[in-house]
Amino acid sequence: MNSFIRYPVVRRTAFAIVLLGALTACQKNDASAGQIAGKVDNAAQQAGQSLDQAASYVGQQVDAAKQNIESAASAPTVTIDPSALASNAQANLQGAASATNAGLAKAASMTGAGLESAGRKLQQWSNDTMAASSAAAASSDTDSSDAQKQMDK
Secondary structure: OOOHHHOHHHHHHHHHHHHHHHHHHOOOOOOOHHHHHHHHHHHHHHHHHHHHHHHHHHHHHHHHHHHHHHHHHHOOOOOOOHHHHHHHHHHHHHHHHHHHHHHHHHHHHHHHHHHHHHHHHHHHHHHHHHHHHHHHHHHHHHHHHHHHHHHHO
């Protein structure tokens, strides 16, 4: 347990008592021994009251600290089970991997379907272009022979 000298209030009070005693002893008037004794007695009473107040304050602080410690000790504690955390983390990772795999499969399927559709459209366009080209060439041959006939006349 700490001595009372360590508390600032007690040190100040003791210093005040010593100072009052020194001032009383150094007084230059012709005070009688009874007056000095009365003044020292008053100073001692005041110092005693100050010590009582300081002790009361310290006691209150100690009681408050004890109550805080008791309330902290009675609070529920948190327990962490590492194996449960690892198991939950593994389950979460497996779920995420499964969802990612399903998403990638769907994206690949949709991409394949889109490419197939684009291929059909491109083939259809190519066929249409070829047919139009053939028709234009045949028409061109007919037009050129008609033009030749016209020139020959």
